[in-house]
Amino acid sequence: MRWIVSVCRRAWRQLTSMRTALVLLFLLAVAAIPGSVLPQRNVSPEQVRQYLRDNTEWGPTLERFYFFDVYASPWFSAIYLLLFTSLVGCLVPRFRVHFAALFRKPPSAPARFSRLPASVSDIAPVPAADVVSVLRRRRFRTVVRVDGDVTEISAEKGYLKETGNLVFHFALLSLLLGVAYGSWFGWHGNRLLVQGQDFAFCNTLLNYDEHALGARVGEGDLPKFCLRMDKFAATYLDSGQPVTYKADVTVTQAGRTSSHLLQVNDPLRLDGANVSLLGHGYAPRLRYTDKYGKTHEQVAAFLPKDGMLTSDGVATFPDVNLNPDTGTRDEKAQIGFSGVYLPTLPSDPSVASSAFPAEKDPRLMLQAYQGVLGFDAGAPLSVYTLDQRQIDAKRLTKFGDPIMLKPGEKGTLPDGTTVEFVGTEQWISISIRHDPGQPIVLGGAVALLAGLLGSLTGKRRRVFFRITPTAMSAGGLPRGDYPGFTEEFDAIVAAVAPAASVPGQVAQTDVKEVV
Structure with a gap:
């Protein structure tokens, strides 16, 4: 009995993976090709009858496999339902994790900023309130942690990328729902x-x-x-x-x-x-x-x-x-x-x-x-x-x-x-x-474009500051491919402490994602 549960769990994980969803989406597009090439009985039954009269050899075989009624065929419906199930199983956990992350405080600063893709040290200290003010003007979520004489500021920005990604995929799900609803009640x-x-x-x-x-x-x-x-x-x-x-x-x-x-x-x-x-x-x-x-x-x-x-x-x-x-x-x-x-x-x-x-x-x-x-x-x-x-x-x-x-x-x-x-x-x-599904499809299409724009333009990144009575240091970490992160980090540091913008004070490496 235990091995059956294990197999079912493994099959569910495979079905609800994004890779499987992409494969099913590709299969759905391929399965729709006969519906565009061959006459369909629900659109033009006369053309279907004429095709069967003109193609006595292949016509009955194609009809046996529902090629003249593609969108009501068992195999097209199976792909459609599998894709719908895959998207639901994939998106619901991601939405739950992302929703929790939106209200979670930014993580604590790492011990050594020098290991981050962009960092600066030995800056003249400034009040923590000034640092927070600069970061919030740039729409960073911030949290201040005080441990004795050391004040740490963690800031995070760029949740639009994951939000746009989720909106895009939920919009795709709504398109499937709209088409199905229109097919049932239209x-x-x-x-x-x-x-x-x-x-x-x-x-x-x-x-x-x-x-x-x-x-x-x-x-x-x-x-x-x-x-x-x-x-x-x-x-x-x-x-x-x-x-x-x-x-x-x-x-x-x-x-x-x-x-x-x-x-x-x-x-x-x-x-x-x-x-x-x-x-x-x-x-x-x-x-x-x-x-x-x-x-x-x-x-x-x-x-x-x-x-x-x-x-x-x-x-x-x-x-x-x-x-x-x-x-x-x-x-x-x-x-x-x-x-x-x-x-x-x-x-x-x-x-x-x-x-x-x-x-x-x-x-x-x-x-x-x-x-x-x-x-x-x-x-x-x-x-x-x-x-x-x-x-x-x-x-x-x-x-x-x-x-x-x-x-x-x-x-x-x-x-x-x-x-x-x-x-x-x-x-x-x-x-x-x-077609009662048209408003749903239209809303899904608009949301799909908005989500795609958000996914492409959003860049998630984190910035940390550590302030002691004698010095201040900063570090930055992009959470993805962001070629312009170094320039943004330099601008933030320069806005917090203009003296830190002197060449040679900022130690930088190639910007890359650090897991």
């Missing part, structure tokens, strides 16, 4: 928001394109609000580089409706959530008239694929061609359009890329498909592409030639049905998130 979601009242967004999980909730957050914990985009405006340089993105939005929360301006890097701060503007694009509005004369309309968001906002997407009409006499629908007569939208037609129309991101001369190129769109199969489908499995199986085939339309123009399909390009609506992509 949440975030992404949404593509099209302009107009019909596309208003309310804060529920079903309305998010992507979302992730913390371990201690449920759907009922989300704040209640609704968001609508009323207008969007963008400005561009002649090169097409965007200068400003501005969206006028209306927010309804707690029964109050208010208008706000949403811009990039200027999030909208609501009660319980922050809304950030990420991107912008166009959503063509198509009007399809089937062979029975019934009109169907859809606004389909197209995703940009280059900096000039050349965008592609799909518009699907699964409920068309309903026979009004029989009430039946030919399931094989469903219609889908795969299209490319050019905000500005280039001078060479054969180049399928927009010449400018703003709508100066817009065109919409459409390819119609007819058949079974695959919505009834039960498998998840992307709203931005047609089901390639249906196309490969010949259940969804091209229907007519590609057509190019201006806003307001109509195109006719082989069966006499028509599709009209009505115009476009603007859309923005927004990120809505709540």
Whole structure:
């Protein structure tokens, strides 16, 4: 039994050493690399699915070891918890010792000052009160000890170094706490928001394109609000580089409706959530008239694929061609359009890329498909592409030639049905998130910098004076690497007894730490 206790004690000492904490911190940084390189399921599940489809050999192996969910993986959590435990076990004893040292009197003067890195002897004696006054003006902690005719003065300064060191490491501990707290009680979601009242967004999980909730957050914990985009405006340089993105939005929360301006890097701060503007694009509005004369309309968001906002997407009409006499629908007569939208037609129309991101001369190129769109199969489908499995199986085939339309123009399909390009609506992509750990992380970051400055600038040192009725001597001891200690010691001695500054009276050796 005794050897088990001995092994546990030795393991605890090893875990709580600063060397182990540094190793764990390095391992945590290395473990976070896959989370930055590979797509993460809590951020972009669609990218993860695409990566698995493109990498059938390595993808399943990486998924088995949580490389697509790094920050929730057992091995990342283990490193995180070990680092947290190591820091706590290392810092608490150091804090206790440092706190006691702050109230402890400076130690007694050594018997022989000549062994100290800097010393001076045979100085004309001065009153002890004058020596103490000089030292306290320089913010030294002092103590006077009297033994008969001998008066000793011990002074110490430089606890800022150890204080800064402890503040730095406690700040690192608070960063870990802040990140963990934000991971448990935070949440975030992404949404593509099209302009107009019909596309208003309310804060529920079903309305998010992507979302992730913390371990201690449920759907009922989300704040209640609704968001609508009323207008969007963008400005561009002649090169097409965007200068400003501005969206006028209306927010309804707690029964109050208010208008706000949403811009990039200027999030909208609501009660319980922050809304950030990420991107912008166009959503063509198509009007399809089937062979029975019934009109169907859809606004389909197209995703940009280059900096000039050349965008592609799909518009699907699964409920068309309903026979009004029989009430039946030919399931094989469903219609889908795969299209490319050019905000500005280039001078060479054969180049399928927009010449400018703003709508100066817009065109919409459409390819119609007819058949079974695959919505009834039960498998998840992307709203931005047609089901390639249906196309490969010949259940969804091209229907007519590609057509190019201006806003307001109509195109006719082989069966006499028509599709009209009505115009476009603007859309923005927004990120809505709540991270309660942010104030803790911010405070920890500020404290970390302050502690680092204190640790680098603080220099701990001690100065001693011994006064007898006939002479006075002094000695100095730096408690670390302090190249300027000799000059400071000379200045202190000169302030106490100016005669001691005469060259040759101060015996000095190389300044080094004396243990």
